[in-house]
Amino acid sequence: MLNRWMDRLCRLLDGLMVLALAAMVVMVFANVVLRYAFNSGLTLSEELSRWLFVWLVFVGAALAVRDRAHMGVDLLVAWLPRWLQRAVLLVGHALMLWVTWLLLQGSWAQTRINWDTTAPVTGWSVAWLYAAGLVFAVLSGLWLLMDAWRLLAGRLSLADWHPQTTAPGHGQGDAQ
Numbered sequence: 001m002l003n004r005w006m007d008r009l010c011r012l013l014d015g016l017m018v019l020a021l022a023a024m025v026v027m028v029f030a031n032v033v034l035r036y037a038f039n040s041g042l043t044l045s046e047e048l049s050r051w052l053f054v055w056l057v058f059v060g061a062a063l064a065v066r067d068r069a070h071m072g073v074d075l076l077v078a079w080l081p082r083w084l085q086r087a088v089l090l091v092g093h094a095l096m097l098w099v100t101w102l103l104l105q106g107s108w109a110q111t112r113i114n115w116d117t118t119a120p121v122t123g124w125s126v127a128w129l130y131a132a133g134l135v136f137a138v139l140s141g142l143w144l145l146m147d148a149w150r151l152l153a154g155r156l157s158l159a160d161w162h163p164q165t166t167a168p169g170h171g172q173g174d175a176q
Contacts, residue, residue, distance in 0.1 A: 020056050024052050028045060047119055047122055059135065062140045089151055097141060104133075104141065
């Protein structure tokens with residue numbers, strides 16, 4: 001049930017990312033054409049594109065956490081016995097959760113500090129820019145906790161994490 005909700009959320013976020021990227025492309029392209037062809041421009045374009053880019057990066061990074069798509073070096077871990085692989089992955093998850101917690105605290109502090117600060121062109125609160133870090137931290141923390149739970153329950157192994165790097169004799173179903 002929870003996985004279906006997470007899948008729907010991911011599809012929604014994917015769609016929002018597509019819209020944000022399309023809006024960025026249109027605004028920047030229009031601004032370039034207006035500047036070089038008509039010696040004018042859209043003042044809103046630069047600021048809004050920057051904000052959309054920040055949100056695009058943070059939401060994309062959170063989705064990459066869910067898909068386990070971030071780059072990792074697990075050559076040594078792949079050669080460890082399964083029980084030790086699980087332990088190393090749990091330690092890695094604990095460290096990622098700690099960093100996510102630090103990012104959540106920092107983003108929350110910056111959001112609060114900048115709530116009354118307005119952007120020069122749009123007049124919007126700059127807190128909305130820093131809220132992207134909050135969204136990332138909440139989503140990635142949730143997905144890291146779900147994966148840690150799966151690791152503890154024995155339903156997630158290194159083969160599930162990075163199927164292309166599992167060493168011979170240490171894959172799924174080996175009783176080591």
